[in-house]
Amino acid sequence: MTAPHPAPTGRPRGFDADAALERAMQVFWAQGYEGASLTDLTGAMGITRTSMYAAFGNKEELFRKALERYAEGPASYVGRALREPTAARVATAFLHGSVRATSTPGCPAGCLGVQGSLAAGVAGREARDTLATWREEGVRRLRERFQRAVDEGDLPSGADAGALARYLMAVSNGIAVQAAGGATRDDVQRVADMALLAWPQD
Amino acid sequence: MTAPHPAPTGRPRGFDADAALERAMQVFWAQGYEGASLTDLTGAMGITRTSMYAAFGNKEELFRKALERYAEGPASYVGRALREPTAARVATAFLHGSVRATSTPGCPAGCLGVQGSLAAGVAGREARDTLATWREEGVRRLRERFQRAVDEGDLPSGADAGALARYLMAVSNGIAVQAAGGATRDDVQRVADMALLAWPQD
DNA sequence: CACGTTCCGTACCGATCGGTACTGAACTAA
DNA sequence: TTAGTTCAGTACCGATCGGTACGGAACGTG
Secondary structure, three states, X not given: OOOOOOOOOOOXXXXXXXXXXXXXXXXXXXXXXXXXXXXXXXXXXXXXXXXXXXXXXXXXXXXXXXXXXXXXXXXXXXXXXXXXXXXXXXXXXXXXXXXXXXXXXXXXXOOHHHHOOXXXXXXXXXXXXXXXXXXXXXXXXXXXXXXXXXHOXXXXXXXXXXXXXXXXXXXXXXXXXXXHOOOOHHHHHHHHHHHHOOOOOO | OOOOOOOOOOOOOOOOHHHHHHHHHHHHHHXXXXXXXXXXXXXXXXXXXXXXXXXXXXXXXXXXXXXXXXXXXXXXXXXXXXXXXXXXXXXXXXXXXXXXHHOOOOOOOOOHHHHOOOOOOHHHXXXXXXXXXXXXXXXXXXXXHHHHHHHOOOOOOOOXXXXXXXXXXXXXXXXXXXXXXOOOHHHHHHHHHHHHOOOOOO
16 A cells, blocks of 8 residues: 555646635535526635536535534534533534534624535435435434433433434534524523523433 | 405406415425425415415415414414413413424424525525524513512512523424424424422422 | 306426537547 | 546537517407
8 A cells, every 4th residue: 555546647636626625615605506507606615617527426415525624623512512422412512513613703693514504405405405414423422422311320220311412413404594594692502502502410 | 444454456356365474484384485486385275476476475475474374374383382370380381382382284394484484595594583683572572471470479480581481482483394304293292391390499 | 148257277388407410639659 | 557436527419488570350440
């Protein structure tokens, strides 16, 4: 394994693909999949259509890659929250992370995983399903974390890990909708704090 | 005032405008504002483009009228909830109504007021703002109802009516997102019930 | 009947949609 | 230098977008 990139022949790429993807993510985040035209996207990315297609495939693949970047960037709080030592701290970190990510100055308000595509025509159906799967994957990770907490005695033995997981995801989604609609960070922070009052006490 | 409709001269309308608006509402609900093309809409409404423009103005006005119909139909639970005698019962009726409306067989999953337009390009920006204003109006009505409950001693004097109102709206929005993503009625019912555990006890 | 008014249906408008063919330009290897 | 390969940019593709012009059809009124 001396050369992970086999043979860099031909004309080199004239732009930073990582930076371009970051811009594309921002456009999808702000305008949604259907609302983001190739003109909008390539304009923000600073490249031509042909360069975009050569580097990312097509609009749908660009969207999927933008979502991956989103998951590792603005939504990285999910993975961090899951590594908290107790279920209660997981819940708190998850919702507080959601508050921060959906109300960060300089970034679009809301969550790409929600407003990227929620209801769509035929053209945006695949993007919609991609996001639904992504959110469901988040529920699954939370559920498994909480099931472990039940097994370890961190949560009461009667606690429903699946219900707790979906509850947190739903509140997070609601925070995202509120933020997208103009609610302030203080507004959604109060929502998160109030939602945590429902957390099971042992 | 003998004739509220002054002079019904000319060729009479060949379709039921009310039924047509109902179909349009369903299409916007399922596909969102940008995802619903005029071909989709008029096809479902069973009328031609010219008839739609004559009866409803244009796509944006059709959307606003569909939202009005939604508010008086599937979302009528909001007004009913506000008339409940105690704040706690308002909250319960509001979230349970949200559960029912977002997971009704035969209707699109989710809430038109959320997935109708959350993030949009220039074309859908007005629809998006219309929905944000509509949701904010819901928060206002809840807040005023809860402020009254505080004044009457129904809620503790320290309760923050605005925070309670936004909390309920956020949870409702989250339920809508989850339902749109495929969560079952039982799933979102559990979310609602758990969210109500956070309600202030006197 | 003829007349004015309104509605319906077709056929079309310019603009924009996502996507691509093609021509050079810029690089490495021989 | 030459050949081979990849990228950039223009100019364009057919399809679809929201919206409309226009002519005929269906009504109430003289």
